[in-house]
Amino acid sequence: MILKTDWRKSQRCSGNSSCVEFAELANGNVALRDSKQDDGPVLVFTPEEWESFVAGVRDGEFDLV
Template sequence: MYIHTKTEAWRKSTFCNGAGACVEVAPLADGNVALRDSKTQDGPVLVFTPGEWAAFTAGVRQGEFDLTALGAGA
């Protein structure tokens, strides 16, 4: 699937460190969600279904991906 990166409504978190080391998300017209590296805006884009995105964000909210808690560092 080709994503028109120039025309999508890309957003990044207000928690971004300002150095460009962030990810950006964009809702797509078909209901899917696109994700990309903010430093490489013309680079690869991952696309998730609504169910995949909901499962991921629920896991984030519950701390399932807290790398510090997993002993992997920050």
């Protein structure tokens, strides 16, 4: 369970579009959730996992093309 925290959306998220939100947790981990589901499931990453994920996104590793 994730306690009350400050969730942030990407700066690239605009309007009412579907976005993900992330939060930096007190223990250094990073939480990720669907912005439309405040009480929905949350993924939690260690700092190393988060850095790896962000690097993969920047490198286009997850592009659907």
